[in-house]
Amino acid sequence: MSSIYIKNAYIVTANGKGEIIKDGSIFIEDGEIKEVGKSDSMKAYRPEYLIDAAHKVVMPGLINTHVHLAQALMRGLVPDNVNLIEWLRDWVWPLQGNMTEDEAAVSTELTLLEMINSGTTTFLATSVNGRYGVNRTIDAVYKSGIRGAIGRQIMDIPGYADQPQMLHSGLIEDADKSLKEFEYVYGRWNNKDGRIWIWLSPRTPGAVSDDLFRRISLVVSEHNSGVTMHLAEVRDDIRYFGSRNTSPARFLKDLGMVGPKHVYVHGVWLTEEDMGIFAGTGTSVSHNPSSNSKLGSGIAKVVSMLRNGVNVTLGTDGGPSNDTYDLLRELRLALLLQKVDNLDPQAFNLMEAIKLATINGARGLGIETMVGSIEVGKRADLAIFDVRKPYTSPSVIAPISNLVYAGTGSDATDVIVDGKFLKKNGKVLVLDESLVIEKAERASAELLARAGKKDWTGPDPL
Ligand SMILES: [Zn+2]
Numbered sequence: 001m002s003s004i005y006i007k008n009a010y011i012v013t014a015n016g017k018g019e020i021i022k023d024g025s026i027f028i029e030d031g032e033i034k035e036v037g038k039s040d041s042m043k044a045y046r047p048e049y050l051i052d053a054a055h056k057v058v059m060p061g062l063i064n065t066h067v068h069l070a071q072a073l074m075r076g077l078v079p080d081n082v083n084l085i086e087w088l089r090d091w092v093w094p095l096q097g098n099m100t101e102d103e104a105a106v107s108t109e110l111t112l113l114e115m116i117n118s119g120t121t122t123f124l125a126t127s128v129n130g131r132y133g134v135n136r137t138i139d140a141v142y143k144s145g146i147r148g149a150i151g152r153q154i155m156d157i158p159g160y161a162d163q164p165q166m167l168h169s170g171l172i173e174d175a176d177k178s179l180k181e182f183e184y185v186y187g188r189w190n191n192k193d194g195r196i197w198i199w200l201s202p203r204t205p206g207a208v209s210d211d212l213f214r215r216i217s218l219v220v221s222e223h224n225s226g227v228t229m230h231l232a233e234v235r236d237d238i239r240y241f242g243s244r245n246t247s248p249a250r251f252l253k254d255l256g257m258v259g260p261k262h263v264y265v266h267g268v269w270l271t272e273e274d275m276g277i278f279a280g281t282g283t284s285v286s287h288n289p290s291s292n293s294k295l296g297s298g299i300a301k302v303v304s305m306l307r308n309g310v311n312v313t314l315g316t317d318g319g320p321s322n323d324t325y326d327l328l329r330e331l332r333l334a335l336l337l338q339k340v341d342n343l344d345p346q347a348f349n350l351m352e353a354i355k356l357a358t359i360n361g362a363r364g365l366g367i368e369t370m371v372g373s374i375e376v377g378k379r380a381d382l383a384i385f386d387v388r389k390p391y392t393s394p395s396v397i398a399p400i401s402n403l404v405y406a407g408t409g410s411d412a413t414d415v416i417v418d419g420k421f422l423k424k425n426g427k428v429l430v431l432d433e434s435l436v437i438e439k440a441e442r443a444s445a446e447l448l449a450r451a452g453k454k455d456w457t458g459p460d461p462l
Contacts, residue, residue: 002029002030002031002048002049002419002420003027003028003029003030003045003047003048003049004026004027004028004047004048004049004050004051004380004416004419005025005026005027005028005045005047005049005050005051006025006026006027006028006051006053006058006382006384007025007039007050007051007052007053008023008025008039008052008053008054009021009023009024009025009026009053009054009056009057009058009384010022010024010053010056010057010058010387010399010400011024011026011036011057011058011374012057012058012059012060012354012358012374012400013036013060013373013374013375014059014060014354014355014358014359014372014373014374015373015374015375018351018355020400021036021037021038023038023039023040024036024037024038024039024058025037025038025039025042026058026374026380026382027042027043027045027047028380028416028419029419030419031379031380031418031419031420032377032378032379032380032419033374033375033376033377033378033379033380034376035376036374036375036376051384051414053384055386055387055388055395055399056384056385056386056387056413057384057385057387057399057400057403058374058382058383058384058385059119059354059358059374059382059383059384059385060358060359060371060372060373060374060381060382060383061119061120061121061122061358061371061381061382061383061415061416061417062118062119062120062121062122062327062328062357062358062361062383062409063120063121063122063123063313063314063327063357063358063361063362063364063365063371063372064115064120064122064123064124064314064315064316064325064327064330064357064361065123065124065228065263065265065284065286065313065314065315065361065364065365066124066126066228066263066265066286066288066315066316066317067111067115067123067124067125067126067315067316067317067318067325068111068125068126068127068317068318068319069104069107069108069111069112069125069128069132069137069141070096070099070104070107070108070127070128070129070132070318071092071096071107071111071318071319071320071321072107072108072110072111072114072318072319072325072440073099073103073104073106073107073110073319073440073443073444073447074092074095074096074107074318074319074320074444074447075319075320075323075444076319076320076323076444076458076459076460077091077095077320077444077447077448077453077456077458078091078092078095078320078459079091079459080294080459081459083234083295083296084233084234084236084295084297085160085163085166085234085236087295087320087321088160088166089160089166089168091320092320093166093167093168093170093171094168094170094451094452094453095447095448095451095453096129096168096170096171097131097167097168097169097170097171097451098170098447098450098451099131099132099170099447101131101132101133101136102443103443103446103447104131104132104133104136104137105132105133105136105137105140106436106439106440106443107319107440107443108132108137108140108141109140109431109436109439109440110436110437110440111319111325112140112141112144112146112430112431113428113431113433113436114324114325114326115146115325115327116144116145116146116415116422116423116428116430116431117409117410117412117415117423117428117433118324118325118326118327118328118408118409118410118412119327119328119383119385119409119412119415120146120325120327120383120409120415121146121147121371121381121382121383121415121416121417121422122146122147122148122149122361122362122365122367122371122381122417123146123147123148123149124148124149124151124199124228124263124286124315124364124365125137125141125148125149125150125151125201126151126153126201126228126229126230126265127151127153127201127203128150128151128152128153128201129153129171129173130153130173130177130178130181131170131171134150134152134181134185135184135185135188137150138150138185138189138196138198141196142189142192142193142195142196143430144422144430144431145195145417145418145420145422145430146195146417146422147194147195147196147367147371147381147417148195148196148197149196149197149198149199149226149228149365150185150189150196150197150198150199151199151200151201151226151227151228152178152181152182152185152198152199152200152201153173153178153201153202153203154173154175154178154179154182154200154201154202154203154208154212154216155167155172155173155175155178155202155203155207155208155212156174156175156207156208156209156212157206157207157208157209158172158207159206159207160204160206160207160236161204161205161206161236161237161239161240162206162236162239162240162243163206164206167203167207175212175215179215179219182198182200182219185198186198186223186225190223190225193418194370194379194418195417195418197225197226197365198225199225199226199227199228199261200216200219200220200225200226200227200228201227201228201229202216202227202229203229204229204230204231204237205229205231205237205240205241205248205251206240210255213252213255213256213257214255214256216257217255217256217257218256220261221256224261225261226261226262226263226365226366227257227261227262227263228262228263228264228265228286229264229265230264230265230266231248231252231264231265231266231267231270232248232264232266232267232268232269232270232274233265233266233268233269233292233297234268234269234295234297234298235269235298237269238269247271247273247274248264248267248269248270248274249270249273249274249275249276249277249278249283250273250274250277252264252277252283253277253281258277258278258281258283259281259282259283260282260283260366261364261365261366262281262283262284263283263284263285263286263313263364263365264278264283264284264285264286265285265286265288265315265317266285266286266287266288266291266292266297266300267285267286267287267300267305268292268297268298268299268300269298270285270300270301270305272304272308275301275304275305275308275309275310276308278305278310279308279309279310280309282311283310283311284310284311284312284313284360284363284364285300285305285310285311285312285313286312286313286314286315286364287300287302287312287313287314287315287334287356288314288315288316288317288321288322288330289330289333289334289337290316290317290321290322290324290329290330290333291316291317291318291321291322293333293337294321294322294323295321299337299338299341301341302334302337302338302348302356303338303341303342303347303348306352311360311363311364312356312360313356313357313360313361313363313364314327314330314331314334314356314357314360314361315330316330326408326409326410327357327409328357328385328403328404328407328408328409328411329408329409330357331353331354331356331357331404332404332405334348334353334356335348335349335350335353335404335405338353350400350401350404353404354400354404358372358373359372359373360372379417379418379419380416380417380418380419381416381417381418382414382415382416383412383414383415383416384412384413384414384415384416385403385407385411385412385413386411386412386413387399387402387403387407387411389407389411391406391407392406392407392411413425413426415428
């Protein structure tokens with residue numbers, strides 16, 4: 001029986017009471033949290049592995065609810081001064097539409113490496129297109145030891161919002177084939193080792209016909225699977241719903257596309273009415289503040305959504321829009337933006353924000369009884385962060401605040417999923433870091449050339 005004992009830790013439980021345990025300990029056996037409490041009140045154990053977590057913060061493993069696995073490779077390949085429509089049409093889609101399966105595999109490895117390195121233990125992947133190799137992508141996720149819900153892309157119109165022909169030809173897919181492949185990978189992988197889930201990822205409103213949305217809804221309820229999709233990201237999206245005399249949430253409700261394990265991404269332009277529909281149906285929103293900032297999309301009304309009872313989660317989005325998959329840094333921006341947007345430093349506090357990246361994320365994925373907080377009986381998914389760094393010191397008074405406001409995900413010394421180390425003593429064990437970086441460096445230049453952008457020097461002002 002494998003066991004881990006963590007002692008002298010500053011523990012953020014993210015449990016229902018929002019408890020923080022100073023001088024705390026955690027005992028893990030066979031991948032499950034068996035005891036959590038003050039170090040001096042714990043039972044005596046003889047663990048296989050002992051971690052002295054003095055000067056460290058132990059968090060529930062972070063949960064990133066919006067990840068583009070194929071986009072890490074495109075970090076720094078796209079201008080940083082274009083709006084979403086131009087960004088997609090002229091840059092992101094031509095690059096993705098020219099991507100080979102091998103390049104997508106490198107991108108997936110790079111994303112996994114970055115997430116594991118920075119304390120993420122569970123994620124939701126969006127838009128996994130057939131050209132990336134769906135089965136191969138899932139296999140890479142499984143082998144890394146992380147937990148992941150993988151959204152197989154589906155579409156039947158090559159458009160975006162009210163522009164029906166916007167998509168790059170290399171990304172166009174046939175809905176029947178996508179659904180067939182979904183069924184195959186679902187049968188092969190879903191719930192494997194309690195770590196992999198297969199979801200559907202309709203491309204966007206305007207790229208999926210109403211009929212296809214209805215089919216998706218049936219498939220999802222038949223399998224008790226999940227759905228994730230970009231929604232109400234920019235004002236152009238709202239124009240599309242307006243042209244159909246509806247609103248984002250009403251549109252989805254009418255098609256049977258709301259409920260638990262329905263995670264809609266961005267939601268910057270949702271109205272109070274939309275929030276009410278999502279809250280009443282247990283539908284989640286993934287907040288991606290860096291991406292919304294970089295693309296000038298707007299600031300999502302997170303405080304309003306929470307007050308209205310919506311389950312808000314946190315996501316990083318992809319390489320060209322964030323540009324990092326470090327969820328801890330996303331947490332910092334989420335906090336700051338809500339304070340400034342509400343012109344009120346009390347509008348959103350540290351512990352509320354941490355919930356977005358932990359238990360709310362778990363709820364969004366429908367796995368809140370399994371992970372998302374540090375509680376007895378849950379699986380042992382943890383991230384341990386060193387807060388004795390020049391930029392997080394002095395950390396004796398408020399290590400959690402220092403970590404969130406001043407730290408980075410790379411400060412994670414140990415990252416544990418199901419009681420197994422994916423990162424240990426500062427080193428990622430499950431992927432070869434230098435090899436992955438080497439492959440990515442080579443692949444990005446080749447991809448740029450293939451997409452007809454050989455002479456483009458990137459957003460650096462050369
Ligand atoms: Zn996205």
